[in-house]
Amino acid sequence: MSLKYIQLLPTNGKPPTHLMICLHGWGANLHDLAPLAEAMNLPNFQFLFPDAPFPHPHVPGGKMWYDLESQDYQGLAESRQMLIDWLNSLEETTGIARSHTILSGFSQGGAMTLDVGVTLPLAGLVSMSGYLHSKLQPIPKESLPPISILHGKHDPIVPIAAAQKARDTLTALGIDVKYQEFNMAHEIKPEVLTVVRNFVLDAVHDYPA
Numbered sequence: 554m555s556l557k558y559i560q561l562l563p564t565n566g567k568p569p570t571h572l573m574i575c576l577h578g579w580g581a582n583l584h585d586l587a588p589l590a591e592a593m594n595l596p597n598f599q600f601l602f603p604d605a606p607f608p609h610p611h612v613p614g615g616k617m618w619y620d621l622e623s624q625d626y627q628g629l630a631e632s633r634q635m636l637i638d639w640l641n642s643l644e645e646t647t648g649i650a651r652s653h654t655i656l657s658g659f660s661q662g663g664a665m666t667l668d669v670g671v672t673l674p675l676a677g678l679v680s681m682s683g684y685l686h687s688k689l690q691p692i693p694k695e696s697l698p699p700i701s702i703l704h705g706k707h708d709p710i711v712p713i714a715a716a717q718k719a720r721d722t723l724t725a726l727g728i729d730v731k732y733q734e735f736n737m738a739h740e741i742k743p744e745v746l747t748v749v750r751n752f753v754l755d756a757v758h759d760y761p762a
Contacts, residue, residue, distance in 0.1 A: 560599060578682075701749060
């Protein structure tokens with residue numbers, strides 16, 4: 554079983570040189586973060602927005618990566634493996650190397666980004682209003698992509714302490730973590746995307762001028 558997704562091709566009409574993947578949060582779906590592609594202003598990038606595999610129990614049309622209401626986060630192991638398999642297949646289907654790929658996510662999607670992303674040789678990871686949902690998987694030494702963690706100081710859904718814990722845990726592993734707090738709640742404001750864009754451009758050093 555593969556992940557369903559929508560894709561947005563580069564706005565310059567040329568073949569993509571880089572790839573950015575955006576994972577939605579709990580109860581959203583593959584359409585939720587699609588507007589970020591235009592807002593990011595990365596004309597050489599192809600964007601992919603996958604659907605989480607499980608239906609949300611309360612939101613019609615909503616999806617989830619795992620059940621936040623279950624004690625053992627039911628579905629996490631399945632989603633983790635599906636996401637890894639899907640990410641590993643993209644190099645063949647898109648022609649874009651993992652070293653030219655950015656994995657990002659919001660809220661539960663940010664948690665999946667941190668969980669899975671540190672195990673793969675990607676260009677960089679972006680967690681917006683995310684958290685660490687469990688102990689990290691074994692991390693290959695050749696991996697350790699740089700990570701951007703962005704969070705609202707007034708987030709009522711995922712407390713700012715969760716972002717600080719993620720920062721400290723990942724930094725202790727020797728990962729380059731760029732951390733920034735914003736005067737916002739559980740949301741993505743334009744100033745967040747400005748920081749994300751700058752991080753992405755720094756992470757992909759050979760991005761066309």
